[in-house]
Amino acid sequence: MRISILGGGGFLGRKVAARLARDGRIGDRQVTALTLFDIAEPPPPEDAPFPVRRVAGDVAELPEAAIPPDTDIVFHLAAVVSAQAEADYDLGRRVNLRGTDSVIDACRRLSRPPRVVFTSSVASFGGGQNAVLADDARQIPGNSYGTQKAIGELLLADASRRGFLDAVSIRLPTVTVRPGRPNKAASSFVSGIIREPLLGLPAELPVSDDFAVWICSPRRAVDWLLHAATLDTGPMGLDRSVNPPGISATIAHMLQALDEVRPGASKLVARVADPAIADIVGGWPTAFDPVRARTLGFAAHEPLVELVRAFVADDLEATRRERASPG
Amino acid sequence: MRISILGGGGFLGRKVAARLARDGRIGDRQVTALTLFDIAEPPPPEDAPFPVRRVAGDVAELPEAAIPPDTDIVFHLAAVVSAQAEADYDLGRRVNLRGTDSVIDACRRLSRPPRVVFTSSVASFGGGQNAVLADDARQIPGNSYGTQKAIGELLLADASRRGFLDAVSIRLPTVTVRPGRPNKAASSFVSGIIREPLLGLPAELPVSDDFAVWICSPRRAVDWLLHAATLDTGPMGLDRSVNPPGISATIAHMLQALDEVRPGASKLVARVADPAIADIVGGWPTAFDPVRARTLGFAAHEPLVELVRAFVADDLEATRRERASPG
Numbered sequence: 001m002r003i004s005i006l007g008g009g010g011f012l013g014r015k016v017a018a019r020l021a022r023d024g025r026i027g028d029r030q031v032t033a034l035t036l037f038d039i040a041e042p043p044p045p046e047d048a049p050f051p052v053r054r055v056a057g058d059v060a061e062l063p064e065a066a067i068p069p070d071t072d073i074v075f076h077l078a079a080v081v082s083a084q085a086e087a088d089y090d091l092g093r094r095v096n097l098r099g100t101d102s103v104i105d106a107c108r109r110l111s112r113p114p115r116v117v118f119t120s121s122v123a124s125f126g127g128g129q130n131a132v133l134a135d136d137a138r139q140i141p142g143n144s145y146g147t148q149k150a151i152g153e154l155l156l157a158d159a160s161r162r163g164f165l166d167a168v169s170i171r172l173p174t175v176t177v178r179p180g181r182p183n184k185a186a187s188s189f190v191s192g193i194i195r196e197p198l199l200g201l202p203a204e205l206p207v208s209d210d211f212a213v214w215i216c217s218p219r220r221a222v223d224w225l226l227h228a229a230t231l232d233t234g235p236m237g238l239d240r241s242v243n244p245p246g247i248s249a250t251i252a253h254m255l256q257a258l259d260e261v262r263p264g265a266s267k268l269v270a271r272v273a274d275p276a277i278a279d280i281v282g283g284w285p286t287a288f289d290p291v292r293a294r295t296l297g298f299a300a301h302e303p304l305v306e307l308v309r310a311f312v313a314d315d316l317e318a319t320r321r322e323r324a325s326p327g
Numbered sequence: 328m329r330i331s332i333l334g335g336g337g338f339l340g341r342k343v344a345a346r347l348a349r350d351g352r353i354g355d356r357q358v359t360a361l362t363l364f365d366i367a368e369p370p371p372p373e374d375a376p377f378p379v380r381r382v383a384g385d386v387a388e389l390p391e392a393a394i395p396p397d398t399d400i401v402f403h404l405a406a407v408v409s410a411q412a413e414a415d416y417d418l419g420r421r422v423n424l425r426g427t428d429s430v431i432d433a434c435r436r437l438s439r440p441p442r443v444v445f446t447s448s449v450a451s452f453g454g455g456q457n458a459v460l461a462d463d464a465r466q467i468p469g470n471s472y473g474t475q476k477a478i479g480e481l482l483l484a485d486a487s488r489r490g491f492l493d494a495v496s497i498r499l500p501t502v503t504v505r506p507g508r509p510n511k512a513a514s515s516f517v518s519g520i521i522r523e524p525l526l527g528l529p530a531e532l533p534v535s536d537d538f539a540v541w542i543c544s545p546r547r548a549v550d551w552l553l554h555a556a557t558l559d560t561g562p563m564g565l566d567r568s569v570n571p572p573g574i575s576a577t578i579a580h581m582l583q584a585l586d587e588v589r590p591g592a593s594k595l596v597a598r599v600a601d602p603a604i605a606d607i608v609g610g611w612p613t614a615f616d617p618v619r620a621r622t623l624g625f626a627a628h629e630p631l632v633e634l635v636r637a638f639v640a641d642d643l644e645a646t647r648r649e650r651a652s653p654g
Binding site for chain 2: 138
């Protein structure tokens with residue numbers, strides 16, 4: 001299988017590349033070539049048993065090398081994130097909308113339609129605290145990022161119907177625990193209250209302890225992306241979007257899981273109410289009833305405490321090293 | 328009020344312009360200027376009591392004159408129709424998607440956000456025969472036109488949230504009776520089985536008599552567009568889309584209404600089954616439960632027989648003249 005990862009330099013793109021390098025296969029097929037595309041040349045995965053080509057460029061004007069002829073699978077993870085798309089409308093439109101059109105056009109030029117796995121987002125929904133969304137819930141986004149993700153799903157479903165490509169869009173929950181540094185996303189604290197105490201650092205909690213959020217681990221997000229790359233899309237019909245089986249957790253549950261892994265660590269979390277942040281994240285749905293994803297074979301989520309343990313096993317040391325370096 | 332109609336040369340655009348010229352006002356406000364924009368310079372309405380400016384151009388690169396400074400209301404009716412958007416993907420994307428982005432950018436340049444009334448479509452839904460769709464039904468389009476309309480709604484809702492403009496999107500039913508000539512739209516027969524017999528001409532019916540369709544008269548469509556131009560959008564929140572109160576009619580009911588207006592006219596309708604057409608139109612929803620539209624003050628539909636009478640009163644003679652002329 002010849003695979004391209006657009007956004008291959010990002011947090012999830014690097015994890016998908018690392019998994020492919022480790023496994024050497026996807027589903028029951030061997031990986032024969034990997035192309036990594038991003039704004040800057042992405043780092044290659046370690047010890048890949050297949051050739052890796054790295055390409056830098058603008059996703060809105062995708063260079064042909066980003067999706068070479070005979071590509072079988074495209075992971076379309078390239079995006080401007082929520083805070084940035086909200087701050088700069090034109091940039092969000094260019095990367096998140098024109099970028100997806102550009103991916104569609106690149107796929108149209110191939111000799112056969114590739115599978116395209118697209119990361120949509122829970123941010124494409126409203127609903128708020130206490131909402132449990134069914135698979136057929138309407139997307140009424142409260143931000144430009146969510147709007148652009150919902151549009152990407154529509155574009156890719158139509159392109160699939162027309163036979164340009166064969167898409168699966170996964171509406172990722174808030175991926176937790178994100179490695180690295182805190183960022184300016186409104187959801188940054190969701191990872192922060194686990195990651196920072198595990199590093200021995202203080203963290204601020206801007207919402208109440210009974211605040212609930214729909215999350216998934218990076219491990220499970222990668223599992224879902226790989227499953228989406230090989231599943232039979234026949235039963236999906238016109239609707240190529242999936243709400244994957246994340247887990248709904250309150251802050252209290254998350255801190256309890258943290259203490260189970262590192263007793264007393266939650267003492268480093270300070271309650272510092274921030275109504276502006278609470279207002280934004282309070283609009284996101286807190287739970288889904290992902291019947292369709294289960295039917296389509298997407299793996300159930302591991303228990304919350306495993307999500308904390310996975311961060312310790314996979315990312316804690318690398319994060320510590322990265323944070324110790326300047327910048 | 329300074330008003331622009333994009334798609335001012337089309338069937339509905341001309342009807343909106345004619346109504347504004349006749350009334351001289353919109354809601355309880357006087358119309359002070361009208362700009363008509365289309366690919367070719369649109370015809371001016373007769374006896375307009377306000378200045379009318381006509382502009383020709385490409386909606387995807389909207390000339391500044393199409394939406395002059397101080398515009399209060401924009402009717403965004405410019406679109407490539409369903410059969411054309413299906414036959415030519417790039418043209419549909421250019422007009423229906425880039426066109427809407429271009430309208431948003433023109434509105435961003437104005438000193439205050441104008442009301443934008445957008446014609447979305449029942450084609451943005453699937454569902455099929457026997458489905459009655461609630462206001463919160465998801466749009467899973469089965470064609471590129473419907474996809475592009477659903478995307479237009481998302482773009483305009485986000486632009487409204489950001490304060491670039493203040494949008495209302497109306498998902499028009501199949502507008503019946505369309506004046507003029509039969510066209511290549513799969514839905515052409517819905518108007519044809521009434522219009523052609525009233526002209527004394529034969530018509531073909533490609534579906535069964537119990538086939539149901541969600542329709543509205545051109546008169547009521549214009550009423551809804553004008554109401555959308557002046558209603559208070561405050562109660563709409565993030566969701567700027569409305570399923571208006573059309574009527575669900577079977578072919579048998581439509582032919583009965585035709586015979587009530589012109590006894591025996593339905594004898595000119597020949598049953599000529601066309602599985603290809605039946606397959607396309609069979610995917611469209613046949614009824615909505617438009618609670619929200621009623622709450623927002625959109626006028627209820629007149630009885631089916633009035634829809635036939637309205638065509639006779641408003642469009643039969645003009646259609647006869649047009650059809651008698653060459654071309």
